[in-house]
Amino acid sequence: MDGLNNLKPERVVRAFERAGWKVMRQTGSHVVLKKESNPVLLTIPVHKGKPIKKGLLLNQIKAAGLTVEAFLGYYK
Numbered sequence: 001m002d003g004l005n006n007l008k009p010e011r012v013v014r015a016f017e018r019a020g021w022k023v024m025r026q027t028g029s030h031v032v033l034k035k036e037s038n039p040v041l042l043t044i045p046v047h048k049g050k051p052i053k054k055g056l057l058l059n060q061i062k063a064a065g066l067t068v069e070a071f072l073g074y075y076k
Helices: 009-018 054-063 068-075
Strands: 022-027 030-035 038-045
Touching (some): 009 022, 009 030, 038 054, 054 068
Antiparallel strands (some): 022 030
8 A cells, every 4th residue: 555645636636537537526625526437426635735645545546446556557
């Protein structure tokens, strides 16, 4: 699970987009993503200067049906 610390929210959103997720909307500081083949909505908090917490990111990766390694491949 190494590599999930201090990830920038903007790049996390971009990584999910590379994995096939589309930004549906942004409400305040939260970006909501949806994938056509998946009924789940992902919500990513995009707070300036604050990285995404590891537990939240792990839950979002699992909900997206990805492995940590696959997500990190999209992130880089």
